[in-house]
Amino acid sequence: MLKIEHKAFWTLRKKVIIGYSLVLCLIIAVIIWSLINMVRLGKAAEAILKENYKSILAAENMIDSLERQDSAILLFLLDYPDKAIKQFKENENNFLLWLGRAKDNITIEGEEQIIEGIDNGYIQYLIDFSNLQTIAHSDSAQATELYHQTVLPTFVSIRKECIELREINQNTMFEASNKANNVSNRAFWSVFTIGLASVVVGVGFSFLLAGLIVKPIHQIIAAAKKISEGDYDVEVKSKSHDEIGMMAKDFNQMVQKLKAYRDLNLKQILSEKHKSEAIIGSIDDGLIVINSELKIEDINPAAAKIFDKKPNEIKGYHLLEITKDEKLFNYAKKSFTFEIAVVSEDTEANVLTINKGQSQQHYSYSATPVFAGEESVISMVLLLRDITRLKELDRLKSEFVMAASHELKTPLTSIGMSISLLKEKLINKLDSKESELLNVADEEVLRLKALISDLLDISRIEAGKMPLDFDSITVKLICEKAVSLLKKQADEKNIELSYNVPTDLPNIKADANKITWVLTNLIANSLRYTDANGYIKLSATSVGSQIHISVEDNGSGIPYEYQSRIFDKFVQVKTEKALGGSGLGLAICKEIVRAHGGTIWVDSQPGKGSTFTFTVPVAS
Template structure:
């Protein structure tokens, strides 16, 4: 048994357990005797003192009842006296059954005798004429009061007897506690010294081979694979040394066989990276460049030999991109994209990919710059085309709507029902086309940066009220319950009131399109940190999960879906998104089919109150 490390440690452990048991037994015995002393101190004498104090209170109450009997209400006083008499005897019995001190029984007997005389004299007082107050008072002072004061003195003496006994027991308990403490401290000190000596002897014997083993492992960690551990014992440490030497030998063989393969793979990887046409950078965890290709050298006007091991900002002077890299690394995302980074006259999408090691820690960061200049130019040409077409459509559409309106109002002649039906259809389609043109113009202004915003502190309650008022009639006609629950005391938001009115109007109008009679539309707001979250919630048809993110895209329409149909131009929510993001907020949707939708967006809060 003693040849194994487990056996040796078990012997030391057993000795220490015995020491702990000895200390525990001695401590237990001392605590037992101490607890017995404390129990006597806390229970018996305290019980007697409590009974005496309560008898004192009842006696005083009876004395007050006697004075009340003489001067005031005789019936109430007699009733009170009898009640106090019953309580007094209850506590007297408690004390009589708890006699623990010398002479305490004599005091109890004297109290009983004096109390009987006291109650007897009170009975005589009750028989005196009610009008003879002087006679009753004289009798009280001569007979009752001396008895009362005598009982008080006896009770106080009894209380003092128990208090003195309690203090004496306290002194004895304190002395016992000190003696117990000294005994336990002495035994504990002796056990600690003995245990320390034992552990010191065995620890040195056990740890010397371990320290040698740890030293050898550290040298192997540094790459010195020529280590040989010579621990010649029959326990587990000796076996571990043998296995460790075998492992080192196999590691050395493996390293020699794998080193060439690793070098080949590294060279192959470098060749692939260098041949990629898109600019590419690799940073380490300290944001220093460790690899770049020729396209990156050309883009940033740097040479690899001057950029390697230099901080990213020393070679690529783009603080905004660095902040994005830093944010992505801190957020622990595996991949992210920074849109429309511009260098010179070219635009790039930068894909940032953190590379994790075997510990799941970020060791490197890969940056790939995708040239999107051509797509950017095409997108700009598209926006310019839409802007021109929208403005060109606006004038003739206005003329069509005015002309249709005049004909419908029969200002230029009477029309029949068939003609009216056709003209109404023309007017409705013209309104839809006008809505599309207006939204196109608004979206083009926002995307081009030409849209001007009048930011100021404004009341979200006021904006919501002004938006909802014109829509109440439409909601009532459909049988939809439209409610604004925003509190008038909500903080102000920093926003353009006109643009946010447009946003709310669009969201509420959309809700009306997808709700039926009996449904509800609720506008609410809540504070979320430095932002206000505004919600337009309905109990209408709902939106399928696969469309919730796409509905904010321009011209989005559902293809071949019999259960769900996008009603409108497909531009309104795209404009909503652009306006909210221009305010520094965000917009999103939560929805379930046949349950309803909840469109939410955030706006920054002002310090002022509306």
């Protein structure tokens, strides 16, 4: 229900404006008073410079010119008349120039009398020097005596009056300076007093305003804290009718609406929670929710059943403690580190095997990160999918392939021997068409025997029945052997086949024949798809506890759509250079490398070549 409230005249806005307007007026007064004193101080300083500086400068220059004229008279007496008269005339003009400027700048009482005395004395000084010049032509001794008795006293008298003119102006400057200093002091203290008053008023008003604003805000903060704790029975009390009071009333209305909203949606939230739990509980696949510490936060019944426990018995335990599987633990750890679901190159690597008495159950696992908005991963959902039936079907398929291959091997051998016998006995009795059909039959028998042999090999490897003779061998030895087996074919196609293995490379723990077979198979594939004048290079490098062995060529490369499936069974790249084959060679290579504890992959760019790389562990 809305209440109609009258607006109070003293709103918070008006209080703030009036209070700070008062402070602003004081500041303006300080500024105006400062400007007035600055003008007065400027005028005093200007008076010091304009009224007295010119007279002081004139006095200084007149003294300097007079002293130079006296020096010129002495030069004249020392019988340097030309130089002396020249110097005297130059300084006479300079003296009269500055005397004229002094006459034009009379501003002090008594200054006019001093300048008049200087003027009269200087006229007499010029007359005395003229007389001295006349006497000097007839009697130099009398001229010297005249200098000491008449000229020099006149010089001293004029110089004294010039000094007096300078001093009277200097004293006036000092008086003006003291006056300016007094003005400055008065300005400082007046500005300081008014400024201090402004600060005191401003601070006092700020504290008063802060109290008016902060008190209800503190009440709102305390109420908000209670609301965050789930207590909606709070109310902020405020007696003021300004904006703060209105905010308090609005806050109280908001709290009431939140309380109503909570009560309205609590049942719906609980219903959704129960629905989600029911959905997760009904999923046949196992779901495990883990936090950043890899501890189990939640688990559905299907996942708990995998470990023969109830969900409540597993929550809070570490993932490794429950699963006891290092691969699954490392996978979850990497998923948290990279904040993505880690995809393994080996599709069969992410499999959890659980022993159930005499049987085994197999579960493929994957991870889905849970983000908190745009922040980092807060938890991870592990999905465990039961693939026991698929594994069993794969085993049955492998057994069927092996059995069928064994059953086909014997009749194929008989058919092959029969065709060979026919070719030996009847070759001269058959026409060309019959001979061609017999040769085709012989080639097809050989192809089928090779396919059956490959099928038997891959079935043995998958079933773990292919024996491996592990030994410490040098990488250089197996590369050299593989190259020697196919060197002739490479030379016939004019393809450069070489290997580069560092001499300090550690030995590997491997079955020499099986790894050599992998290398020869990879080289043979490169020979099929590399043109004349191309190259095939074998290389090896040490990376941690693994040796990386690579076969690189500059052939036609592998189309991108085949690169992810190239190691699957019966996959063949369909290009113009496809030269037949069973499509099992790379699949066998993959199984042999896996049996050695390594991995194999390809880097290829269509039209520029391919690099097949596999890893083998270093011999301890």
